[in-house]
Amino acid sequence: MATISETTPAPSLTRQDFISDQEVRWCPGCGDYAVLAQMQKILPQVGVARENFVFVSGIGCSSRFPYYMNTYGFHSIHGRGTAVATGIKCANPNLSVWVVTGDGDGLSIGGNHMLHTLRRNVDVKVLLFNNRIYGLTKGQASPTSEHGKHTKSTPVGSIENPINPVSFAISAEATFVARTVATETKHMASVLRRAADHRGAAFVEIYQNCNIFNDGTFEDVTARDVKSDRLVVLEHGKPLVFGKNSNLAVRLHNLHMEVGPLDAPSNGSHLIVHDERASDPTLAHILGNMRWPDYPECIGVFRDVRKPTYDELLLGQIDQAQSAKGAGSLQDLIHSGDTWTIE
Amino acid sequence: MATISETTPAPSLTRQDFISDQEVRWCPGCGDYAVLAQMQKILPQVGVARENFVFVSGIGCSSRFPYYMNTYGFHSIHGRGTAVATGIKCANPNLSVWVVTGDGDGLSIGGNHMLHTLRRNVDVKVLLFNNRIYGLTKGQASPTSEHGKHTKSTPVGSIENPINPVSFAISAEATFVARTVATETKHMASVLRRAADHRGAAFVEIYQNCNIFNDGTFEDVTARDVKSDRLVVLEHGKPLVFGKNSNLAVRLHNLHMEVGPLDAPSNGSHLIVHDERASDPTLAHILGNMRWPDYPECIGVFRDVRKPTYDELLLGQIDQAQSAKGAGSLQDLIHSGDTWTIE
């Protein structure tokens, strides 16, 4: 069998190299297609040999993603993709491990594994396809469904308060947190590209339309005619300016955000310069919590900081033990402790 | 059988009424004793009949709590106390339901149920006994154990980043979030009392010493000689002033906290007035994230807002259906739809 190759780029991969032979089985019009296409486009640029990519998923429409990628892939069980990925990374830290999950898979049944994977800073990239509904099981409320939403399981409206995935990831201290929109293909590609380069737990929420069970759920902010006034594209080191004519800005007033014309007089508030690299998560939190209709919504990278990853630390302890004690001798190990000899 | 009594105070309950006949089985010196004593002290004041209290727990040293309370009690399985409590509350919203859990029970195996119970705003009071260790299983690292901590399961130091329970609860949008210290009995009693009065999901982190497996874990901030300089007691509507002689203050500078003498000149920073009731969780987040040795740590109520509870909304939908359609007739229900008659 061929041996594990180093993480060097294979000479000339193209998008085509990442398309598997499996027929894509999402509903026509599903937002998942766009993510797949962009992923297949950016991977050749990442500088990792194809055989070193692994796509792991749980269960859901989104979780069929690995079948369509001509890489190693593992379609696991509902909610457990992050846990499976953690094991993969521990066994072989060389691999570039991606987890594809849905709002139900990743935040309902899989919420705890998500939390712990992020806080451990396991070097996996998590793509959460948020369509605010259970797609595969045909339309129940998900943990990101809006309060009051009518679904098959909530015929007179959901009585729960939705989770904000970005805030969740920031609280969990993920070292990379971003949000993008499946229909904004260029933006999405750039966010995926940055996630690919990040070392550590990367979390990307993708607004994804389920045209069958929750059509138009993000239209309020993503529709062609409103998006420039309702989406703020975060850029590191730049103020939060947006709007069709870059005429609007987000300002901080004490601890609250205010939105108004760029040239409005400052009444105690000030323009914020986005800082992805802040070790303090407060700004990221505030930006993540901006939700329509109270605020425009932010897309882009909320946070990108470098900390030692779980797998680095794990292997580090092993290296340390081995350099301190030498690579263990099994004979010595077995014969250690209080032994005696019978002749 | 006697019928369910209304939530009216039994005439004259005393602490004694809440002491069960079971011998308390914690290690001598364990911090859990103090919580038990304060709980038994405050309950007679709450104005709820004894038979309407239910204490639910998972598994852990702390989770033995229900046995010692002369109320209804349910010592369930590891991590699931919040889920059991949710069911209890749905079946009988009249009850005052308390969940006792540990840092392992509530944030490791039970992290997901905790998250969802809080976000749903189920009307339960969760007491998280944080001793930063697994007590019952004799000393493994917990999700709140410090990075680098040596425990039975991490003999050369933990490689994980701890969860901050208060931040976790605030992100989960718990409507009541507080922190107290088991050795600060008066403070603890007042926090418990307020949790008892809160309608909605109340989360209380209690710093609790496990003198057997993690002795002194909070000493850095709670020890008698340092605590006044290292603990900031939050009070609604008051500035964050602390210190032996109330000579220190926490100030906000942009989005960061600064700590210094109360009378220091303001260089762009300003004193913060604590606001438990802010609907925006930013301040609560910032306060929750203050950790020794970078900052003093805050105790008291971080957040206390009123929102409709899960059980109110659930029963509300039923009331609404019944007033719209009348309390359903089984005969009609069975005979509904497309029926036909064979003669």
Add this chain to the structure above:
Amino acid sequence: MADTKEVTTPIKEVDRVTIRFAGDSGDGIQLSGSQFTLATARLGNDLSTLPDFPAEIRAPAGTLPGVSSFQISFSENPIFTPGDQPDVLVVMNPAALKVNLKDLTDGGIIVANANTFVPANFKKAGYDSNPLEDGSLKAYRVIPLPITELNARALADAPLTKKEIDRSKNFFALGVVYWLFDRPVESTVEWVQDKFKRRPEIAKANVTSLKTGYNYALTTEVFTSHYRVRKADMEPGEYRNITGTEATALGLVAAARLADKPLFYGSYPITPASDILHELAKFKQFDVRTFQAEDEIAAVCATIGASYAGAVAITGTSGPGLALKAEAIGLAVMTELPIVIINVQRAGPSTGMPTKTEQGDLAMAFNGRHGESPVAILAASSPSDCFTMAMEAVRIAVQHMTPLILLTDGYLVNGAEPWRLPDVEELSRIRITQDADPETFQPYGRDPETLARPWVTPGHPGLEHRIGGLEKAEGSGVVSHDPLNHERMVGLRAEKIARIAHDIPELEVEGERSGDILVLGWGSTYGAIISACRQMRTEGVRVSNAQLRYLNPFPRNLGNILSRFKLVLVPELNLGQLRDILAARYPGNRYMGLNKVQGQPFKIGEIRAKLEEILETGVMV
């Protein structure tokens, strides 16, 4: 089409017909099926139906994975299955033909929408040439109709878009089939008018399509004859057609009412169990409290909590979810709280084939928990039996204070059959007697007959007590590590389940009470088994059959029955899980398995074939 008799008119009388409608998910197949079902039911036929959904939500139009179908079998005789093989296949496109043809009976009729058999489509379905024309179907009677075109022509004047007009072509096809089987169109006309009251132009178009289809078949001579199935001899009463899911939900609501308690249903969505949640969520006026949990573990734990606090508490799931609930079911065993766990089985292991049926979870229902952890187990045997067994599940759980697993499966819950509606007055109340005197109250005291402990819920003054997952001292229920107490409690918990046998009906045998062969099934194999055995008995074969719906404990006469037959044939949709349990419990009998693990129910013919093989090979001697 068994047993056709020539009559003088072009109407042939037949005793049983099976029709399958098939097309794209978007073709309105399920609607056509249910309308045909209603019309058929009103005519007084006995019937049974089964839809088949694609595994994908909405695979691209015209592809094989996108095909949806609906099968109905109806007869003048009692009927128990939706039929082994369709006699008539109505296909709306080439993919539907491709997927379903293999099941069609030899010489069966194919009604095809010829307009869809154009190269782009038939290639998508994997045909090289047009199967309607290339002679490959000559074993069948093919009726190609240009349905799209005829329908469009009929609606040429309708104020509708082309897409809207097209969407009504299933009514045209339905009209054709109505004529073919001599059903009146009225029930469907009424339904359409009610359904589209807000869009009368659509209602009108659908009615026009339906009638045009009917008349087209009547006036043109595409069919040489048409068919009639006589009224069945059914018990008088009011009926409705009911799916297993609907029956389950109604049974639960009824049971909670009869126990005079709120109904709590805690569940996490999973195919094919989710529909129970959807159904129950509609019944809020019955004080049904549905809780969509974050996962199966939370669902069962909340259910335990709700039971503890006094609700009739149910959780429902399918295989993978039952596995996840295992630990918590153990807690319900130890705390002796009544909960019902409904497991709608599907093909495993792991994610398996989620939309396909199987009986693979029986062994897990018995043994899928750590320690000695007995629970009661029931299984429903037909769609409408889900009503009865859901009620039984609640009754047994609350009267015997035990968790109970009710097994159904994908085939049962999606299938439907006419259900003779019970009179609510006739249903007996579920009595819960648990007076507890604060002076003498023992949380783990027991009813001397059932061994059930009292169900004392929070809110009762003077009865405050603590329960939990640690071993309990007999009587007091306080935590105990005493070795002999543990052994006694393990024994008591087992005995409590065993005693349920006194509270359930004896097993009934159809056919002779003793003899050569007993076909013993459980749950949803009922229809195929009873059909096969009845057929063979009419042919003079000495074979008896019985169906287990109470599995733990078994009916008290089971051992006796087994010992009266030379061979017990146990058909199961698994590798022999019931057979193994019987062999351990009732040794000394001869068991043979008939095991099918294909994600599909038994066909009547498969049971027959096995019986014939047994008779021929003479294993009986």
Add this chain to the structure above:
Amino acid sequence: MADTKEVTTPIKEVDRVTIRFAGDSGDGIQLSGSQFTLATARLGNDLSTLPDFPAEIRAPAGTLPGVSSFQISFSENPIFTPGDQPDVLVVMNPAALKVNLKDLTDGGIIVANANTFVPANFKKAGYDSNPLEDGSLKAYRVIPLPITELNARALADAPLTKKEIDRSKNFFALGVVYWLFDRPVESTVEWVQDKFKRRPEIAKANVTSLKTGYNYALTTEVFTSHYRVRKADMEPGEYRNITGTEATALGLVAAARLADKPLFYGSYPITPASDILHELAKFKQFDVRTFQAEDEIAAVCATIGASYAGAVAITGTSGPGLALKAEAIGLAVMTELPIVIINVQRAGPSTGMPTKTEQGDLAMAFNGRHGESPVAILAASSPSDCFTMAMEAVRIAVQHMTPLILLTDGYLVNGAEPWRLPDVEELSRIRITQDADPETFQPYGRDPETLARPWVTPGHPGLEHRIGGLEKAEGSGVVSHDPLNHERMVGLRAEKIARIAHDIPELEVEGERSGDILVLGWGSTYGAIISACRQMRTEGVRVSNAQLRYLNPFPRNLGNILSRFKLVLVPELNLGQLRDILAARYPGNRYMGLNKVQGQPFKIGEIRAKLEEILETGVMV
């Protein structure tokens, strides 16, 4: 103390002795026990030990729940259990006496620290009067010694606090016992000096206490005689005393080395399995990667991931955790990935009695997953056998590409026995052959002999493929809903497990190869069964015994063996789980259960008693 022979010196030779040390958790009981064990092992006795910890971490001093004990049995003959009943009980306080007296053999010796028998203490233990003085112990030989006082006097000059002085009183007691059983104190002196090298004053005090105790017993005449147990005839070699936990951990490390892969251990702490995690966490230099997961589900899923990526991947837990892992084990079944799940059984159901032993999870190991979901199952039979079976578990899992459950239990993992150390050179490599040619690679292609699929891990160019929990097409492994493929795959997965039978040893029978009674146990009941049967055979009874360590599949000769006995007695620490499986798999034999569910292991006498009952009641005729 069976079979004492008078000799001319006051030393009596005895062939087997069982001693139990008991006291408060803080009394250093476990330490005394392990030191006594080491001294005994060095003398060449065979031995077996068992500690018993209180369920509470540290119950208040002097209370019954706070009592900790340590039992050792040693002999000149091969020994398999820590002894049914102690001959000698060393108690450091009244509570220790109260808890342990019921187990002491009639006429046994009680060495008691008389200083602790003051009213405050003996009342705390539930005695009304001083049991050492009130005559209630007259059936025993009571030796009350003022140990605290004597020890304090011996250390009067030591530069230590009173508390520190007191803490060494266990060494005084140990010295007394060393004299009583004629053991040299040297090994303990060495150990103390090494252990307390940084605190020489403590080391000195402990040594003084030990020697003073020894000399006190020697010079005073409190004992009328002392005892000697001769060297056992043990196989020459190097030995160490090993607990089941240590042996498990070493076996895993060894197996990973022999397979030339990193060892991944993913686990969530749970009594009594946590210690495996603690052990393995120490072996980082062996490339052991331990992962303390957030729960059992994450633990098993990470283990599956690690296996997928090429590690020898293990997860360990106890009953409730195995229940939680059920769904994910199904995923490993479907993806045919090698993982080992160690289940250290404890008394259930639910939380049960977590510190007590049981064999209640066998049925769950077989059936505790949805669908047809077969896994391999092994069970270790003694503490040191955990080493062998852990290695076997890894070997079978990776060579047959299957999840495998290894059953141990609380009794095994805490118990210890001398282990003859293997020479690493003698251990055979675990070969994994899975060359895969990108041209012909089939993710679900199979080895024609074992039916194992190739273990191709990410990182290999040209072999990229996808696996998952949905049903797989034979060979290609792509998702398939084909009915017949499903049936074939269900069959293949079952057959793959069945074929492991060719790769495991045949079952060995001790005693005659056929006859009246076979005592067939599994796992940890080995010691009690073999001891009882050997005893009875020496007494002329025709009884054979065999112990199953390979449970799924069973050894290929099992059916044959069973058929050669008139009665198969199956002792189990459950209600008959193995017996049921045997009855289903091998019908036609006569099985009888011997079932004990008390959270405690079998005593030799209990097995004997059952056999005697069988012989007496003549059920055999």
